[in-house]
Amino acid sequence: MNDKLRLETLAIHAGGAPDKETGAVAPPIHLSTTFEHGPAGERRSDYEYLRERNPTQDRFETMLAALEQGEAALAFASGQAAMLAAIGSLPAGSQLLIPDDCYTGLRALCDDFLPEKGIHGTIVDMGDVSAVRAAMTPSTRMIWAETPSNPQVKIADIAALADIAHGAGALLACDNTFATPVLQRPLALGADLVMHSTTKYFGGHSDVLGGALAFARRDAFFESVFHRRHITGAILSPFNAWLLLRGARSLPARMAWHCRNARAIAEFLAAHPAVEAVHYPGLASHPDHAVAARQMSDFGGMLSFRVKGGRDAALHVAGNLRLILNATSLGGCESLIEHRASVEGPNPLSPQNLLRFSVGLENAEDLIEDLRQALADGDAA
Numbered sequence: 001m002n003d004k005l006r007l008e009t010l011a012i013h014a015g016g017a018p019d020k021e022t023g024a025v026a027p028p029i030h031l032s033t034t035f036e037h038g039p040a041g042e043r044r045s046d047y048e049y050l051r052e053r054n055p056t057q058d059r060f061e062t063m064l065a066a067l068e069q070g071e072a073a074l075a076f077a078s079g080q081a082a083m084l085a086a087i088g089s090l091p092a093g094s095q096l097l098i099p100d101d102c103y104t105g106l107r108a109l110c111d112d113f114l115p116e117k118g119i120h121g122t123i124v125d126m127g128d129v130s131a132v133r134a135a136m137t138p139s140t141r142m143i144w145a146e147t148p149s150n151p152q153v154k155i156a157d158i159a160a161l162a163d164i165a166h167g168a169g170a171l172l173a174c175d176n177t178f179a180t181p182v183l184q185r186p187l188a189l190g191a192d193l194v195m196h197s198t199t200k201y202f203g204g205h206s207d208v209l210g211g212a213l214a215f216a217r218r219d220a221f222f223e224s225v226f227h228r229r230h231i232t233g234a235i236l237s238p239f240n241a242w243l244l245l246r247g248a249r250s251l252p253a254r255m256a257w258h259c260r261n262a263r264a265i266a267e268f269l270a271a272h273p274a275v276e277a278v279h280y281p282g283l284a285s286h287p288d289h290a291v292a293a294r295q296m297s298d299f300g301g302m303l304s305f306r307v308k309g310g311r312d313a314a315l316h317v318a319g320n321l322r323l324i325l326n327a328t329s330l331g332g333c334e335s336l337i338e339h340r341a342s343v344e345g346p347n348p349l350s351p352q353n354l355l356r357f358s359v360g361l362e363n364a365e366d367l368i369e370d371l372r373q374a375l376a377d378g379d380a381a
């Protein structure tokens with residue numbers, strides 16, 4: 001594939017060549033779990049058994065590596081599986097720096113599963129470069145950034161974190177789920193690894209679970225994660241790879257609309273008297289707006305906001321929406337809102353009055369009218 005092609009073109013054509021056998025323009029789904037050997041028992045192609053790799057997932061990985069400007073990519077059964085494969089490939093005794101605001105599943109991995117591998121997560125404010133530098137120890141092997149972060153939409157300076165990581169011989173990994181490569185390409189800013197919950201914007205229709213890693217280099221670390229996926233078995237299914245390939249084709253167009261709607265809603269909420277604060281990096285009031293503007297081409301479809309009056313007021317607003325659905329997850333066509341503290345387990349880090357909002361592809365005015373009536377009703381309560 002011509003590496004001068006632009007992202008919108010790559011999203012459609014990278015990994016998307018017509019089927020060699022039939023000329024089919026839509027990629028075929030190869031469901032076979034096994035591939036015929038040659039007469040001497042040798043491999044006849046790149047494929048042997050589906051848990052190692054399969055042609056449909058290979059197409060998805062080719063597309064993702066192209067979009068993220070990496071040398072390679074690996075697709076997993078979920079975002080969590082991708083995260084665990086990457087972090088679990090660090091040597092025993094490693095320290096991992098994780099953000100103070102991040103997807104709750106990363107904290108759960110650090111609390112419940114990584115210590116048994118001798119890997120320890122330390123929480124740090126990734127937006128504070130000097131705090132990150134101070135948290136580095138001789139055993140720090142990886143900095144895990146999530147920018148924008150879930151759910152408080154904090155921003156971390158990817159290039160600055162890459163410098164800190166590399167100065168200490170560590171890797172910088174970046175969860176790029178919220179931004180997608182359409183808006184931000186961490187590898188080009190110096191990160192070594194990008195992670196996606198492809199369940200979100202890549203799928204785009206709330207109907208596929210998947211995860212992926214894109215690697216700056218096809219090196220020993222890549223090989224070790226590839227081996228881990230093969231042996232532990234958390235590979236993406238062919239059908240889900242096919243759905244994600246399909247989703248990727250419209251990803252750039254969808255992201256433009258998500259960004260447009262989110263900006264309109266952020267501005268509406270910022271001016272609303274029942275709203276205490278809006279977290280959206282596209283607003284000049286966001287503390288890291290300048291960093292976001294430098295490293296992102298637009299500000300994304302995710303925002304969160306704090307409702308005046310605490311937990312009850314926030315729950316009341318979420319419960320009074322008529323169009324915007326009260327449900328977890330993000331990145332689909334339909335707008336979703338969620339009280340994150342309620343789903344973060346016994347020790348939630350999210351503020352109790354915070355609602356996370358995945359702004360969908362509806363007409364922004366309809367979404368604003370729904371918010372207006374729910375917030376007015378909250379006022380009256």
Ligand SMILES: Cc1ncc(COP(=O)(O)O)c(C=O)c1O
Nearest residue numbers: 078079080103150177197199210
């Ligand atoms: C930012 C982020 N990273 C990772 C994950 C985990 O992905 P999955 O649910 O596909 O396992 C999520 C899930 O919500 C997420 O929001």
